[in-house]
Amino acid sequence: MIDRRALRWNGWGFVHTGFELGRREPEVWRWVADALGRKTLPHRPAAPLERVELAEPALAEPDLQALRALVGAGHVKTDRYERAFHARGKSYLDLLAVRSGDLGQAPDAVVYPGTGEEVQALVSHCDREGIAVIPFGGGSSVVGGVNARRRDGQRGVVTLDTTRLGRVLAIDAESLTARVQAGIYGPELERTLQREGYTLGHYPQSFEFSTLGGWIAARGAGQQSYRYGKAEKWLVSAELATPRGPWRTESFPASAVGPNLNQFVAGSEGILGVITEATVKIHRVPAEKDYRGYFFKDFVAGAKAVRTILQEELPVAMLRLSDGPETHFLQSFSGAQHPPGAIERAAMQALAWRGYGEGRCLLLVGLEGDRETVLESGVRTRAVIERLGGVHLGRRAGERWYAKRFAMPYMRDPMLDRGIAVETLETSVRWSDLHNLYRGVHRAIHDALRDNPADADARAIVMCHLSHGYVDGASLYFTMIFPQKQGAEVEQWLAVKRAATDAIVAGGGTVSHHHGVGTDHAPWLAREKGEVGVALLAGLKDSLDPNHTCNPGKVLPG
Amino acid sequence: MIDRRALRWNGWGFVHTGFELGRREPEVWRWVADALGRKTLPHRPAAPLERVELAEPALAEPDLQALRALVGAGHVKTDRYERAFHARGKSYLDLLAVRSGDLGQAPDAVVYPGTGEEVQALVSHCDREGIAVIPFGGGSSVVGGVNARRRDGQRGVVTLDTTRLGRVLAIDAESLTARVQAGIYGPELERTLQREGYTLGHYPQSFEFSTLGGWIAARGAGQQSYRYGKAEKWLVSAELATPRGPWRTESFPASAVGPNLNQFVAGSEGILGVITEATVKIHRVPAEKDYRGYFFKDFVAGAKAVRTILQEELPVAMLRLSDGPETHFLQSFSGAQHPPGAIERAAMQALAWRGYGEGRCLLLVGLEGDRETVLESGVRTRAVIERLGGVHLGRRAGERWYAKRFAMPYMRDPMLDRGIAVETLETSVRWSDLHNLYRGVHRAIHDALRDNPADADARAIVMCHLSHGYVDGASLYFTMIFPQKQGAEVEQWLAVKRAATDAIVAGGGTVSHHHGVGTDHAPWLAREKGEVGVALLAGLKDSLDPNHTCNPGKVLPG
Incomplete structure (x- = not known):
């Protein structure tokens, strides 16, 4: 696991690294300012941790004692750093919140279970006690997937940090599969596999700071997904701790015994339970x-x-x-x-x-x-x-x-320090609709920013790449860089997000190819899945987590 | 569609074709008899249609009138041939039943809707009226998947024959997908696609007498699945008529918006509704x-x-x-x-x-x-x-x-005419367990037949092939040929089925790689999916079909 103190609690990456611009840094910023129609770039630093407002913890000593009894006293954290670190993910909205110093909800406690059994005990305990459980791996969600929300009526929020579950348990060299704990970070996973001559080959841009469990939960895609597949493709089997008890899915190469339940786990984003372990397909390290x-x-x-x-x-x-x-x-x-x-x-x-x-x-x-x-x-x-x-x-x-x-995510913090928004959106769409959707989304973003500009001179950079292609279509990944509308950053973002996502849906695309739903995309779920589809997903949720203990408010709206 | 009168109601294929043994037919049968330890082969013909016992239809004239109003008078059938034809599928158990002349349950009416809207109207009507609906395409299920069962309390059984929905609706040449009605037979589908230069490439052994909808419903596999994929792989999107209303699933090349609901449709075996249409991946005809x-x-x-x-x-x-x-x-x-x-x-x-x-x-x-x-x-x-x-x-x-x-299925009828059982079983298993499972199943079948022999001289042929391979494992397909224990055919089969399936489960294999669950495999569902998995599937069913109108008694036990 990575020591949380070594990481930026309110930005990307290790505290001691950053986006390297070299000795011509002033020229780079001058070029950026020009491109965005700025004469100068403002200085808008993030609020330091000591100025952050955190609500009083809702869970009192008896609750904390109960948690300590389950995972050991050293693995229950309630200090400011841990609570702030785990309050939100890494979306633009999250960064607006954490940089402003107003975190809104934060977990009342952060627990670090060391075994799958401890995860199950925590989930069962919190389910009985009316406490929300937020699964948290690398915390790199860009859709509000790990935000410390609770439901009306729940007594508190416990964020369950999975990163002590960080080991490769077994490699089946004959079947080319590996059994791995879900809280392992990308680099540790690949180091361990490659030492034995194998690779999972899953390298998302967040690779350094995201975990296996998160990749599965959000149906992640690595940059080389053409060869190695999205998470739902390389997932063979999973183990979860659910309010209904432990769940191990089937692990066959293929089966006709009803739906493949691994396909419910991939994309479940913690709402059915906490993924503790997975068996995944591996490859020999390419020569x-x-x-x-x-x-x-x-x-x-x-x-x-x-x-x-x-x-x-x-x-x-x-x-x-x-x-x-x-x-x-x-x-x-x-x-x-x-x-x-x-x-x-x-x-x-x-x-x-x-x-x-x-x-x-x-x-x-x-x-x-x-x-x-x-x-x-x-x-x-x-x-x-x-x-x-x-x-x-x-x-x-x-x-x-x-x-x-893996460098791009580091760019956002210094941009935000200068009043510049960086946001990304992605979709996938069949080939015959791709160019129409591309044009529609470009137009929607430009129009929304024109209607919500920082000022009259503001210009936006809107760019796109096609990646993660398939026989029947491909993913489009949009990046936009624009001057923030100061004092109305959230409204400006919402206008762009709504316009772009509506254009994606209208163009026949999915609301997300690999970022997930979280809270940010939940309002579009019904348009994508239909009324029957949402009923099915709600039925799944009710079967395993009737009290909405697990990651409440994510994926399913309301 | 294929005229039902042109097909064997109680066996495989067209009435005018059969398993061709050529002019050395007597020598072939002599060899078979020798191999099974028989001196002579008995003559055990199937009961002719006129001797078949069919229950009085449970649905009376007002119900039939209502059905006629929905699909047209010419598309509601209640004659003996149609009821017998649609009573069961093509499993060994089914053939024992239909050949004996004792059909047990048969549909009270057979309806042939001509549009997706008519299918929806039928499903909704039957759901309101407490009538079971059995989707029926080619009727080639070998696991009891189309048997005309109803639940306690249901007033009757309507079998919904989909084969009037037999057209290719559109080809998207840019995205390499085709939109096709679900009741199309294999040959018609390939003829139409290949005329335009495309192929689905899905050629199961039942190809001539099975339909697109059935392939999807049962997660079928073609013989060239290595290249073209099992149904769950080539399925892009589906339309279903469900008791909750029409359902069209998403059709993206890939998505991270929760579970992919197409994966619920593949393997649903009619228990969530009737598949009326599908979009599928196609390929250019290979050079x-x-x-x-x-x-x-x-x-x-x-x-x-x-x-x-x-x-x-x-x-x-x-x-x-x-x-x-x-x-x-x-x-x-x-x-x-x-x-x-x-x-x-x-x-x-x-x-x-x-x-x-x-x-x-x-x-x-x-x-x-x-x-x-x-x-x-x-x-x-x-x-x-x-x-x-x-x-x-x-x-x-x-x-x-x-x-x-495609010839093997034709072999079974002449074998049964001579008192010889032909049965198949299949599974898939990871490579590291494959040989253990192979030996375990072989042993289980031989032991069960030794304990349930036709007589002291009886011998069995038990053979297997490996097909449908994957990086992490492969399917094993067992065929067994043995003299029937006359008067105790069902018990003999049950003993073999139980022993072999238990050995499959014990060996780490799935209960079915591509045949499905139906009624025959339902008793093993919980052992394969686990308690939580069964709860999930039951939750899915309750979300869409709370009255168990659609294909009751299949997949989910009880």
């Missing part, structure tokens, strides 16, 4: 990795290449296509840090003459596997791409991305 | 198919080759490994029909000298896709197989299997 870049003249051409590669079933680990604005942003941002030399400028100019200029789109192709497969797939993907108008940039573009693939 | 055979010295060596090919992620359409008894049976059966010539006998003798004799196992490798992929995969699969001790037999073995791949 070869090949990441490289290509330019397309526009997003439509690039998307067609991605679709063709997937529909020709060529084995790839990653295809990531940035749209024009994102390609421009990445190059300008990195250009402000490291101004391109004469040769690079000339090369770009030459590409521009050939039509790969304004609006060009960067496609990153990642291949992983045995040498023969990577070689063969490299030849075939390149042939498809060049046939469809892509131009090869070589491995450096791919390797540059690979080296910085 | 190349390559089916060939290999011998291994034993089952363990062959299974290792299958596992290695899958874990090296080589693209295959099919890997099908017969164990020693099945390889021997297939060769002897076909040898009785077409005695091998001198050259073939010499070749077999030469193989036997090299160790591929008694106990040798046939592996069929099927490759489908574009030319380049099939070529590359052909080279690599052969290299793996030969490295692991397989010997190449060429394409003829593969093509012979391919030509007869």
Whole structure:
């Protein structure tokens, strides 16, 4: 587990690391300010922990004693740091709250059980006692999934931090599966597996600060999901502690004995119970990795290449296509840090003459596997791409991305320090609706920001990449950067969020491809699942957790 | 749709076709008799329709009038043929019943709705009126999934035949999906898709006489599931008529908005409602198919080759490994029909000298896709197989299997006519448990038949193949052929079924990989899903069908 004191309680990552801008940092911020229509950037630091307002704990000494009896006195925390750290996740709304110093609800106690049995005892105890239980792994939810809410009538909120459950228990080398405790962080999981020659291959952007249980609970996707699959694909079996008692799901390669209950666990976001352990599919560590870049003249051409590669079933680990604005942003941002030399400028100019200029789109192709497969797939993907108008940039573009693939989340804190909002939205949609949805969401975000600007000069950067592709469609991931409307940050965000999510739904997309529902997406659940679907999910919840002890208020509205 | 009068009401297939044994039919039966320890084979014909006992219909004229009002007078049937045809499915138990002339329960009426709206109207009507609704497509269930049961208190049973819903509605060529009505038979579906250059690629052994809706409802698997996936994999979205109203599931390439509800539909076996329509993933018709055979010295060596090919992620359409008894049976059966010539006998003798004799196992490798992929995969699969001790037999073995791949179900009727039981069982299990389970099930079947023999001389043929492999495990499919214990056929079957299924569960396997639960496997549901899992499934059922109108008594015990 990671010592909570080593982590930013109100931002991303380790206290001692940050987003490195190098010695040209002032030029980078000047470029950002220009792009957003700012003359200067304000100084808006986060409230320090000592100024944070925390409600008096609702649970008194007898309750705390009972918790201590279940997990040991040293594993029940009620200090300010632990309560603040576990109050919320890492969504933009969460950061607004924690940086403002007004946390709203925080857990009354944080417990760190050390075994699955202790988790079960805690869940059963809290269920009997009318206390809400919030499962918390890395706490990296960006949809309000770990917020310390309770239901009317519940006496208090206990956040159940799973990170003491951090071990790989067994590897089945013959079946290529591993049994792992749910609170393990990404790096520790991969270190342990790779020592034995295996990998799960699940590398979300939050990899360093998220846990196996969270990936499963929120149906997470790693950057190489093309090869390794989303959580619901690599999940073989799970163990949960539920108010109805311990639950171990089936673990067959496939079955026709009714619905596969693992598919209820993936996406359950803690509302059916706490995931304590999982069996997952693993792979041998790939002998070869090949990441490289290509330019397309526009997003439509690039998307067609991605679709063709997937529909020709060529084995790839990653295809990531940035749209024009994102390609421009990445190059300008990195250009402000490291101004391109004469040769690079000339090369770009030459590409521009050939039509790969304004609006060009960067496609990153990642291949992983045995040498023969990577070689063969490299030849075939390149042939498809060049046939469809892509131009090869070589491995450096791919390797540059690979080296910085977990860096983006670090960018948000320094942006917020300067009054700049960074928010992301993602969806997935079938190919035949993809471009319509893309345009609709772009328009919705721009319109909402135009109606809710920081001031008359404010400009927004709205960019998108296509990733996590499938034979029948792909995910679109939007990033927006805009000056905050001071004093009305929440309203501004709500306007954008509503407009963009409505546009996603109207365009035939899902409200989330891999972030989950939490509280933020719950209002759209019925539009996506339908009345019957919501009734089914509510029925599931009632079967296992009739008192709404587990993560109340998440996923299901109301 | 297929005219019901053209089909055997009490057996497999079209009335005018059968299992072709050719001019050496007497020799084949002599060989069968010898193998089962019979001197002669008895003559045990099925009861003709006119001798079948059918209960008086429980639904009277006002009920029939109401049904006619919903679907049109011509689409409500109450004649003997329709009631007998729809009384049961095609399990061994079903055949014992229909051949005996004692059908037990039969539907009081059979309705053929022509639209999804009519299906909804029927379901809602029957739900209000306390009448059970049994969805029926091809009726090929081998687990009691379509039997015309009703619950205590229900006034009658209506079987809802879906086969008028038999059209491909739309093809999305960009997303490679098709929207199809659920009552379409396999051949019509593939004909329509292939005319446009596409295929679903779902070819179960029942392909000719089963429907899309049934494949989804029972989580079916085609013979080429390695490439095209089981139903739960190719299902994109479904429409159902439920007692709670129409239900259309989400249709995204992937989503993190709670559990994917399509995974509740796949495996629902009609207990949540009637599937009326589905969107499914399709493929371009493969440019190349390559089916060939290999011998291994034993089952363990062959299974290792299958596992290695899958874990090296080589693209295959099919890997099908017969164990020693099945390889021997297939060769002897076909040898009785077409005695091998001198050259073939010499070749077999030469193989036997090299160790591929008694106990040798046939592996069929099927490759489908574009030319380049099939070529590359052909080279690599052969290299793996030969490295692991397989010997190449060429394409003829593969093509012979391919030509007869739907023939086996036709064998059962003439066997039953001669007092011989043919029964199958299947499971899936992780690789590390596979051989233990294999031995355990073999032993359990042999022991149960030894304790419940037809007579002292009776022998059984128990054989198995491994198919539908995955990275983490594979399916095992057992076929048993044995002389019936006359007058105690059901008890004999029950003893075998219980022993084999208990051995499957004890060995870590699922009670069914692709046949489903129906009534026959319901007693094992709790052992497989656990107490919490059964509670969840019961909760699902109660959410959509609190009166148990839809397919009562299936999947969930009691």
